[in-house]
Amino acid sequence: MPGAPTGFVGRLSAERPLLASGVMALGLAVLCVLGARKYPGVLSSELILNFLTAAGLIVCAPMALAALTPQRPVLRILFLGLMVVLCGLLLSAVFGGLSAPLPFTAPKAAAGAAVGLFAFFAALAPLTRSTLRLGGVGPIAAATGVAGGIGYLALDNLLSSPFSGAASAIAMTAGVCVGAGVGADYARHFARGLTPQTAAASAGHMAIAPAAFSVLAAAAWMVVVTFKANYGMIGWRDLVGAGAEVLLASASALVFATAALALIRPSEQAAVEENRRRQRFADSWRPFRRRLPAATASAATAIAGVLVVVALFEVGLAESVSLGVFLTLILIASGLAFVSVRTSILITALLFISTVFAGYVYAVFAMTPPPMAERFAALTLSAIAFSQLTVSWRNAGDIWRNARDIAQNAMCDGLRRFAVAFGAGGAAMVAAAYAFSWEAGISAAAYFAIVAGIGLFLAPFLMVALSAQFQRY
Numbered sequence: 001m002p003g004a005p006t007g008f009v010g011r012l013s014a015e016r017p018l019l020a021s022g023v024m025a026l027g028l029a030v031l032c033v034l035g036a037r038k039y040p041g042v043l044s045s046e047l048i049l050n051f052l053t054a055a056g057l058i059v060c061a062p063m064a065l066a067a068l069t070p071q072r073p074v075l076r077i078l079f080l081g082l083m084v085v086l087c088g089l090l091l092s093a094v095f096g097g098l099s100a101p102l103p104f105t106a107p108k109a110a111a112g113a114a115v116g117l118f119a120f121f122a123a124l125a126p127l128t129r130s131t132l133r134l135g136g137v138g139p140i141a142a143a144t145g146v147a148g149g150i151g152y153l154a155l156d157n158l159l160s161s162p163f164s165g166a167a168s169a170i171a172m173t174a175g176v177c178v179g180a181g182v183g184a185d186y187a188r189h190f191a192r193g194l195t196p197q198t199a200a201a202s203a204g205h206m207a208i209a210p211a212a213f214s215v216l217a218a219a220a221w222m223v224v225v226t227f228k229a230n231y232g233m234i235g236w237r238d239l240v241g242a243g244a245e246v247l248l249a250s251a252s253a254l255v256f257a258t259a260a261l262a263l264i265r266p267s268e269q270a271a272v273e274e275n276r277r278r279q280r281f282a283d284s285w286r287p288f289r290r291r292l293p294a295a296t297a298s299a300a301t302a303i304a305g306v307l308v309v310v311a312l313f314e315v316g317l318a319e320s321v322s323l324g325v326f327l328t329l330i331l332i333a334s335g336l337a338f339v340s341v342r343t344s345i346l347i348t349a350l351l352f353i354s355t356v357f358a359g360y361v362y363a364v365f366a367m368t369p370p371p372m373a374e375r376f377a378a379l380t381l382s383a384i385a386f387s388q389l390t391v392s393w394r395n396a397g398d399i400w401r402n403a404r405d406i407a408q409n410a411m412c413d414g415l416r417r418f419a420v421a422f423g424a425g426g427a428a429m430v431a432a433a434y435a436f437s438w439e440a441g442i443s444a445a446a447y448f449a450i451v452a453g454i455g456l457f458l459a460p461f462l463m464v465a466l467s468a469q470f471q472r473y
Helices: 007-015 017-038 045-067 073-094 108-123 125-134 137-155 164-191 196-206 208-229 236-264 269-290 294-315 320-338 341-364 372-397 403-435 441-469
Strands: none
Touching: 007 017, 007 196, 007 208, 007 236, 017 045, 017 137, 017 236, 045 108, 045 125, 045 137, 045 164, 045 403, 073 108, 108 125, 108 403, 125 164, 125 269, 125 403, 137 164, 137 236, 164 196, 164 208, 164 236, 164 269, 164 372, 164 403, 164 441, 196 208, 196 236, 208 236, 208 320, 208 372, 269 403, 294 341, 294 403, 294 441, 320 341, 320 372, 341 372, 341 441, 372 403, 372 441, 403 441
């Protein structure tokens, strides 16, 4: 791939890594200092510290530990055994199973989320290990970007906004996804023969579209929830604040992850691991591929459509007008960010179908859904997670022509990105709930997990069905 595009941002971050990362770090530090000076005390500096601590312990540390999982079977068994003991001791201390308590206060939900995130990525180590290693700077950079965003919110008197916690969770997830995307694209380009610096520059360039979509999705969320909360008036200051926070987190992850890869320059083992991962995925996907021709996928999609209609008649759809506006904005945002009609259709279709089915699940099991603002925040995170799958589907459609080939290569590249978004999204909501005292954050994380899980199950069927209908749109 000698002609892989690099772009200005990718080249700057890869060719001048110290300059780009230094300027970004300086800007974030200035925002944090200015915000802390304007609002001294708990509303700024302590809030920034609380979020950095929560994000570091709940999101960054479990992902870093999962990235360290050895490849050799004996070492992997020893490492996982040690982690099982440590996690068991932590959970026992937090939930009162040990007589000797911890020297610090650890909320049960936060401890459970951290242990669960590590277990999730450790179980998916063959799929996500190389991505977590190459994009390991991403979560730390995303947390730093959110800290700068909190400083911006303090400067604009938005820390007391009821949406600040959800906006920080969305920003953290978007930044982690951007960092993971840089690592995934670097491995793919490096395995195909690009030099380390060119692979890093191209990976940074390709991360711009997902970052732009995350910013636009956050803006769409803020349009809907502020219009509802303000009785017909859009909260423009809240919208700009949320967009700025997501932009800072995404840009920070993009610059720092690209610069780190350009400086460290991983060995040829990274290319070997990427080729092995693709081969393992192809072997495991082959039985599913044989059972999913285009006709079967189209029939499954039609059945899903019928079930959506049945679910709508059974339980209805809460805030249908707001959801319609939100889906329309997501359709426009994905079309603008990814410059692809079929990509925007797939994201919107997955989001709509998953939302309807999630509402049916909540109604059947008599569960109380989260409030409107938190529910749409979870839908925003779901849209970001679905975009990790669909951007891979768009790229695969530029190379392959058979519908099943497109879906296989899209899932091979996109499933690891989705896994990072899925795990980091739920953990980021728990971290924001702890840092911002956001009461509905845990229920919003559960709603996000249900919606995203349903969308993941439906994605291969819709990919094959739409690939058989659309070509290069």
